[in-house]
Amino acid sequence: MSFFYIGDAAAVGEDNHGEGVAVLVAGGELDYAASPQLKERLASQIDAGMRRLVLDLSMATFIDSTAIGVVVGVALQLDELSGGLLAVVCADENKRVLRILEIAGLESLLALHSSREQALLELTAAG
Amino acid sequence: MRAPAEHNGATAIDELRLPALPAKLGVAREYAQRAATAFGLDADRCYEFVFAVNEAVTNAIRHGAPDEHGHIHLSVLTDRDRLTLAVRDYGTFSGFAPGCATSTEHGRGFALMARTMDAVQLSVGSGSTIVRLSKARA
Numbered sequence: 001m002s003f004f005y006i007g008d009a010a011a012v013g014e015d016n017h018g019e020g021v022a023v024l025v026a027g028g029e030l031d032y033a034a035s036p037q038l039k040e041r042l043a044s045q046i047d048a049g050m051r052r053l054v055l056d057l058s059m060a061t062f063i064d065s066t067a068i069g070v071v072v073g074v075a076l077q078l079d080e081l082s083g084g085l086l087a088v089v090c091a092d093e094n095k096r097v098l099r100i101l102e103i104a105g106l107e108s109l110l111a112l113h114s115s116r117e118q119a120l121l122e123l124t125a126a127g
Numbered sequence: 128m129r130a131p132a133e134h135n136g137a138t139a140i141d142e143l144r145l146p147a148l149p150a151k152l153g154v155a156r157e158y159a160q161r162a163a164t165a166f167g168l169d170a171d172r173c174y175e176f177v178f179a180v181n182e183a184v185t186n187a188i189r190h191g192a193p194d195e196h197g198h199i200h201l202s203v204l205t206d207r208d209r210l211t212l213a214v215r216d217y218g219t220f221s222g223f224a225p226g227c228a229t230s231t232e233h234g235r236g237f238a239l240m241a242r243t244m245d246a247v248q249l250s251v252g253s254g255s256t257i258v259r260l261s262k263a264r265a
Contacts, residue, residue, distance in 0.1 A: 003153075029153065029156075031149070031152045031153075031156075031181060031185070032149045032152060032185045032188065032189065033149035033150050033152055033153075062156070062178075062181075064178070064181055064182060064185060064236075065182055065185070065235045065236040065239050066185060066236075068235065069231075069232045069233055069235065070232070072231065072232055073232035076231075076232070096174050100178060100239075103239060103242045103243065104235060104239060
């Protein structure tokens with residue numbers, strides 16, 4: 001059976017990232033069964049006025065081309081909004097997901113960080 | 128299980144009929160994982176094999192058509208040092224959409240399959256499309 005989850009870090013008390021900044025965590029198997037919900041969660045943050053998003057994929061065990069497509073689509077969408085930026089986090093230990101992201105050429109399209117702290121620092125610096 | 132059938136010089140050892148639903152992708156990945164482990168691919172090659180099979184099955188579910196029972200067909204073929212998994216659907220592949228590239232939201236599945244497998248073969252017939260994904264043992 002496949003399993004995935006998508007949550008925002010605010011749910012676990014990490015909600016002080018600054019105005020317009022949101023952190024989302026997506027874990028488990030991010031496949032075509034999961035990617036529409038991933039897209040919806042990211043879109044609802046943008047609709048709520050968030051312009052700088054952090055997506056933490058460190059707990060993902062699998063990611064497919066449709067979930068990568070969602071990430072790229074959101075990055076492109078934020079690019080077109082004033083002050084918009086998407087930072088993706090994947091811990092160094094998660095070599096399998098990192099390998100897929102690398103094969104997909106994600107690093108040429110958006111900022112990839114090894115920790116949430118690092119991603120938030122960059123978003124703050126960019127702001 | 129049906130009797131093994133000869134195909135392209137390799138032996139078909141197993142078949143799975145999978146409902147063409149996104150929720151069944153996990154079943155396809157488990158099937159690919161079992162085949163890759165039984166064949167003796169190492170852990171990294173197993174992961175790449177499972178990844179590529181997931182892409183092919185996703186394409187069949189999204190863009191292809193199932194058989195009259197709502198299924199797409201997966202079969203495993205082996206020869207001495209190569210494992211092949213074939214994904215068959217009953218749509219007619221209509222070509223790659225324009226604008227497929229790294230920097231767009233859609234259209235990266237095939238390129239990723241090619242980068243994770245040793246061979247990707249697409250056979251388009253009238254009324255069915257087969258993608259064969261092959262990976263050598265080492």
